[in-house]
Amino acid sequence: MAFEGTNTVVFLASALLISAFSVVIYRLYFHPLSHIPGPPLACITSLWLYTKTYLGTEASSIDRLHQKYGPVVRIAPNEVDFSDGAALAPIYTEKGGFLKAESYRNFDIEGHPSIFSALDPVHRKSRAKAVVGMFASSSIRERIGIIEECVVRMVDRMQAEASTGKAVNVLNLTRSLAVDAVSAYLFGKSYNGIAEESGSQLSASEFVNTFVAVGRFFYLPNWAFILLESWSAKLNKDKSEVDKSMAAINSFAEKLVEEARPEDPTYQGRMLKAGISEHETVAQCLDVMFAGTDSTGMNLATACWHLAQNPKQYERLRQEVLSADPSTDPQTLPYLSAVLRETLRLSFANPTRLPRAVPAGGWTFKGIYIPPSTVVGLSPYTLHLNPAVFPSPEKFLPERWEDPTPEMNRDHIPFGLGPRQCIARNLAMAELALGVREIAKRDALRGARTRGKVVLLEWFNSKVEGEKIELVWS
Numbered sequence: 039m040a041f042e043g044t045n046t047v048v049f050l051a052s053a054l055l056i057s058a059f060s061v062v063i064y065r066l067y068f069h070p071l072s073h074i075p076g077p078p079l080a081c082i083t084s085l086w087l088y089t090k091t092y093l094g095t096e097a098s099s100i101d102r103l104h105q106k107y108g109p110v111v112r113i114a115p116n117e118v119d120f121s122d123g124a125a126l127a128p129i130y131t132e133k134g135g136f137l138k139a140e141s142y143r144n145f146d147i148e149g150h151p152s153i154f155s156a157l158d159p160v161h162r163k164s165r166a167k168a169v170v171g172m173f174a175s176s177s178i179r180e181r182i183g184i185i186e187e188c189v190v191r192m193v194d195r196m197q198a199e200a201s202t203g204k205a206v207n208v209l210n211l212t213r214s215l216a217v218d219a220v221s222a223y224l225f226g227k228s229y230n231g232i233a234e235e236s237g238s239q240l241s242a243s244e245f246v247n248t249f250v251a252v253g254r255f256f257y258l259p260n261w262a263f264i265l266l267e268s269w270s271a272k273l274n275k276d277k278s279e280v281d282k283s284m285a286a287i288n289s290f291a292e293k294l295v296e297e298a299r300p301e302d303p304t305y306q307g308r309m310l311k312a313g314i315s316e317h318e319t320v321a322q323c324l325d326v327m328f329a330g331t332d333s334t335g336m337n338l339a340t341a342c343w344h345l346a347q348n349p350k351q352y353e354r355l356r357q358e359v360l361s362a363d364p365s366t367d368p369q370t371l372p373y374l375s376a377v378l379r380e381t382l383r384l385s386f387a388n389p390t391r392l393p394r395a396v397p398a399g400g401w402t403f404k405g406i407y408i409p410p411s412t413v414v415g416l417s418p419y420t421l422h423l424n425p426a427v428f429p430s431p432e433k434f435l436p437e438r439w440e441d442p443t444p445e446m447n448r449d450h451i452p453f454g455l456g457p458r459q460c461i462a463r464n465l466a467m468a469e470l471a472l473g474v475r476e477i478a479k480r481d482a483l484r485g486a487r488t489r490g491k492v493v494l495l496e497w498f499n500s501k502v503e504g505e506k507i508e509l510v511w512s
């Protein structure tokens with residue numbers, strides 16, 4: 039009997055080994071992507087990509103692969119990354135671009151695909167159509183005073199915290215501004231983050247951090263994602279802080295929806311009017327609260343960081359702001375716009391690939407055939423740091439935008455591009471331009487020095503280590 043048992047084990051182990059070996063041989067030599075170069079481990083198993091993503095080194099690791107293997111690299115059995123900006127148009131824009139990859143489902147909220155995470159364009163369209171008017175430049179111009187007020191309050195607080203002589207976490211301040219601007223402008227009710235106790239962490243921070251952390255499991259199949267997310271939430275040592283922050287944000291969003299009427303011209307009112315359920319409307323509000331707080335906060339804090347490090351550029355910006363008519367739209371000031379473009383190039387709020395699925399029929403790029411369902415994409419990280427397009431790419435040089443080449447314009451993709459580019463681009467730009475103008479006008483960065491380093495984990499929404507971007511005023 040024992041002998042028979044051993045035989046079965048040996049048989050099963052051999053069968054397993056043979057099938058694993060066959061998969062390896064197939065993926066390396068017979069798979070429809072076997073003609074694309076890439077590290078053998080990544081071609082054999084998605085674990086390579088999952089690990090890099092989890093560790094927050096995805097974008098830089100793939101960038102190094104491009105340096106070794108060229109502009110088209112296989113980074114997983116069924117995934118290919120491009121570094122050639124010529125691939126942007128076919129993937130993201132032409133004929134509506136390719137559909138978002140399955141991994142976006144991991145960003146669904148409470149089981150609802152958000153405007154951001156929806157894969158199905160029809161599902162997304164009914165939601166986006168209800169609110170897209172709020173993001174038009176003309177609508178933002180009409181109610182720009184709401185954002186201006188938040189900006190003034192944020193700079194007041196920055197100056198008050200600066201005067202204490204202690205290190206100031208500007209990321210906390212800019213996140214507070216961002217959550218207030220989005221909530222006041224879209225929902226008609228400010229979250230009032232700037233009014234929270236000076237020096238304390240924004241109560242919405244852990245909510246934002248939790249969403250950011252979703253990015254570490256971005257590429258996992260949805261079932262594995264759900265499993266790991268629930269385990270890691272249970273194991274989180276800061277669980278009570280997270281729960282508190284989530285509860286604060288959830289009750290804010292729930293109240294908004296409870297009190298909303300479909301005839302209200304607010305984000306929540308428009309969603310309800312479009313027939314979206316109350317439960318889903320709460321989820322859609324949470325989605326923009328996160329998206330609006332994280333990326334804009336990160337970019338404005340990055341602008342402060344670089345301006346504090348570059349006094350000549352800060353002075354030039356100030357001179358431009360001070361000599362302009364105060365009623366001028368700051369987005370029309372050339373140097374201020376150059377500062378923002380350079381900030382958006384280097385902030386890496388969204389550093390990694392924006393993955394898309396190749397449609398039926400496949401796709402041929404410069405003679406290279408990519409079969410249907412392959413996940414393809416380009417990353418802001420690789421494009422924005424390409425020395426052939428942006429010489430001395432690590433340097434903060436707003437001057438480079440005074441006379442940009444066509445390749446610079448093409449490869450600068452902080453908001454993504456095509457029909458799925460950032461729906462709130464105009465709102466974000468208005469916040470950033472008003473923020474930078476107010477800081478320059480009031481000379482809020484006079485005497486500011488950067489403290490420590492800004493280390494990023496390259497998740498879909500990058501995580502700043504320690505959630506701090508610190509300045510000290512002397």
Ligand code: HEM
Nearest residue numbers: 154326329330333334388392452453454458460461462466
């Ligand atoms: C500087 C600030 C911002 C940056 C850099 C940024 C960046 C991006 C990027 C890269 C995408 C496209 C992702 C992809 O293709 O997968 C995106 C989409 C999106 N963003 Fe932003 N974003 C910013 C501000 C905002 C704000 C303020 C809001 C909301 C108030 C927002 C809401 C969204 C939504 C809803 C989408 C999904 C659009 C769609 O798929 O139709 N973002 N953003």
